[in-house]
């Protein structure tokens with residue numbers, strides 16, 4: 203191979219490596235450990251991040267970037283065996299404050315052999331109270347599965363292995379606040395919540411089994427990054443599929459299947475909680 207071919211091959215391979223890194227995400231480049239110090243570990247050259255919890259602290263990470271809209275994917279393998287009392291999370295949040303926005307995926311642990319609960323919630327301008335909970339159709343502790351938060355100007359979609367489980371439509375025109383003015387960071391954490399998480403707080407964390415560990419990989423944030431130099435989407439919001447994504451007929455069939463078979467709590471169906479009437483979005487089309 204001549205020198206110039208070689209240089210070209212080298213340039214090409216550097217370019218390909220960069221391209222793959224940009225597509226696959228790399229925890230060293232994309233996130234900061236924000237609590238728990240050495241309980242959070244980045245492994246395999248940035249491909250895997252483990253969080254652990256012991257009797258003195260949990261741990262967590264946050265994205266370096268803040269986004270206004272995006273598609274955020276991660277593969278997650280939850281704590282095996284007895285995870286009672288623990289909560290593992292993957293969520294978006296704007297800075298804390300009385301009008302903050304937040305989109306939550308929380309995984310509530312359980313005693314060995316008992317099912318995890320997937321807890322979801324959405325805070326718009328400081329107000330949450332929009333919980334929906336699900337069981338999973340697989341064991342989330344035996345292998346990695348993909349959990350996705352998709353957030354565009356039209357709706358928010360929660361997906362598990364690319365199957366939509368929940369949609370929150372933009373019903374601003376009907377007076378329901380939507381998340382559209384505040385950029386958010388991605389967060390993930392593992393912490394002790396044995397005062398409420400498992401079977402209403404009756405089953406406590408068994409510290410003799412600590413440390414508890416959950417593993418994340420294939421983190422991929424594809425969003426409009428907001429920084430001092432502007433917005434990376436430059437106001438263009440239709441050049442990538444996620445930016446206008448909704449549910450097609452297949453997606454609607456799948457979300458119906460999930461909600462009929464695996465939803466275990468829906469705030470919209472909790473009449474006791476809303477004696478003055480259910481929230482407005484609950485009276486509008488679900489997807």
Ligand SMILES: *[C@@H]1O[C@H](CO)[C@@H](O)[C@H](O)[C@H]1NC(C)=O
Pocket residue numbers: 257258
């Ligand atoms: C925490 O766990 C360690 C190791 O098992 C143990 O030595 C220590 O006493 C525990 N601390 C508390 C506050 O329970």
Ligand SMILES: *[C@@H]1O[C@H](CO)[C@@H](O)[C@H](O)[C@H]1NC(C)=O
Pocket residue numbers: 310311312313316317318319399400401402
């Ligand atoms: C744990 O298992 C019990 C019994 O199957 C179930 O009622 C509960 O919803 C499960 N999840 C949590 C987080 O408690």
Ligand SMILES: CC(=O)N[C@H]1CO[C@H](CO)[C@@H](O)[C@@H]1O
Pocket residue numbers: 282283
């Ligand atoms: C430490 C422990 O109890 N590990 C067990 C967790 O559960 C798997 C099967 O679900 C067992 O193979 C491990 O021995």
